[in-house]
Every structure is written in structure tokens, then in C-alpha cells.
Amino acid sequence: MPIKSRIRTIPNYPRHGIMFRDITTLLKDPCGLYTTIQEIAGRYDSVTIDKVAGIESRGFIIGAPVAYQLGKGFVPIRKQNKLPAETLGKDYQLEYGSDRIEIHRDAIQPGDQILLIDDLIATGGTAEAAAGLIEDMGGEIVECCFVIDLPDVGGRARLEKLGHRVFALCEFDGE
Numbered sequence: 001m002p003i004k005s006r007i008r009t010i011p012n013y014p015r016h017g018i019m020f021r022d023i024t025t026l027l028k029d030p031c032g033l034y035t036t037i038q039e040i041a042g043r044y045d046s047v048t049i050d051k052v053a054g055i056e057s058r059g060f061i062i063g064a065p066v067a068y069q070l071g072k073g074f075v076p077i078r079k080q081n082k083l084p085a086e087t088l089g090k091d092y093q094l095e096y097g098s099d100r101i102e103i104h105r106d107a108i109q110p111g112d113q114i115l116l117i118d119d120l121i122a123t124g125g126t127a128e129a130a131a132g133l134i135e136d137m138g139g140e141i142v143e144c145c146f147v148i149d150l151p152d153v154g155g156r157a158r159l160e161k162l163g164h165r166v167f168a169l170c171e172f173d174g175e
């Protein structure tokens with residue numbers, strides 16, 4: 001069964017008008033989880049990557065096994081006040097609210113080739129902030145990689161306009 005058909009849609013969550021794309025139905029399926037990680041990791045098999053960065057929280061579920069499969073380290077980009085050492089942070093707007101993400105100041109070395117991973121791109125605000133943090137530290141974004149793209153919300157176009165490569169395993173377009 002394709003990855004997309006294992007993702008459930010919950011209308012009007014967490015707010016009226018939002019079609020929430022729920023990956024828990026993909027994750028609970030051993031074949032769904034395995035295929036997702038293999039497909040992403042396979043894409044970067046012969047690409048130079050120093051570290052995989054994942055965005056809290058759903059980006060951790062996808063990013064950490066991809067890093068493991070590629071034999072690379074994993075860097076968590078976390079919500080405000082969750083990281084214990086010195087951090088750099090950025091505020092950003094969400095499809096349904098606003099938030100702040102942070103990264104440890106010693107997580108990235110200048111010139112590091114970083115694969116940025118999250119489960120989903122909607123407005124692209126979260127990924128733009130995460131990519132910005134990585135670039136502020138001298139890291140280079142190899143690609144921004146997602147399980148799900150919502151093209152009608154415009155995040156991919158926003159990241160591409162900033163010069164980032166974007167890849168997603170599937171798209172939900174007004175369904």
C-alpha cells in the first residue's frame with residue numbers, strides 16, 4: 001500500500017478549517033514506517049551529508065531513524081526552553097498559531113552538510129526558521145525533506161524561493 005494511503009485526515013483539527021494530516025496511522029504500520037524510512041534514506045545514500053537535523057516533535061520520529069540508516073548523527077531542533085545547553089532560536093508563524101524553535105549552539109560546525117527533516121510542510125514557516133538557524137551557524141542545507149507536502153498552503157514554493165531544495169514523499173492537495 002502506498003505511503004499516502006496510510007495517512008489519515010482529521011477535518012477541523014486542531015482548529016475549524018484545518019485538514020489535519022495524521023501520520024500516526026502510517027507509523028503504527030510496520031511496513032508503513034519501514035518504507036517511509038527506507039525511501040527517504042535511499043534518496044540520500046550517495047549524497048554527502050554530515051548530519052540529519054529533525055524538527056520537534058514529529059520530525060524526530062522520521063529524522064532519527066533516517067540518520068541511523070545513513071550512519072550519520074542526529075541534531076534535534078526543539079521548541080522553546082527544551083534544550084539544556086546554550087541555544088540559538090527563531091520565532092515563526094504556523095498554519096494554526098506561532099512558536100519558537102531552538103538549536104544548540106555547538107550542534108553544527110561551519111560547512112556541515114545538513115539534511116533537514118520534518119513530517120510535513122504547510123506554510124513552510126517552521127522549516128524556514130529551522131533552515132535559517134542552521135545557516136546562521138554556517139551549516140549548508142542539502143535538502144529539506146518531508147513525508148507530506150501541502151502544495152496549496154505554499155511552503156514548498158516559499159522554501160524554493162529562498163534557494164532550498166525540497167523533497168516530499170507525497171502531497172495532499174485540497175482532499
Ligand SMILES: O=P(O)(O)OC[C@H]1O[C@H](OP(=O)(O)OP(=O)(O)O)[C@H](O)[C@@H]1O
Pocket residue numbers: 055056057058059093094095099118119120121122123124125126127155
Ligand atoms: O510548514 P508549517 O506551516 O510551519 O507547519 C509544519 C509544522 O507543523 C507541524 O508541527 P507542530 O508545530 O504542529 O508541532 P508537533 O510536530 O509537535 O505536532 C509539523 O510537524 C511541522 O513541524
Ligand SMILES: Nc1ncnc2[nH]cnc12
Pocket residue numbers: 018019020021022095096120122
Ligand atoms: N494540516 C496539517 N496537518 C498536520 N500537521 C500540520 N502542521 C501544520 N499544518 C498541518
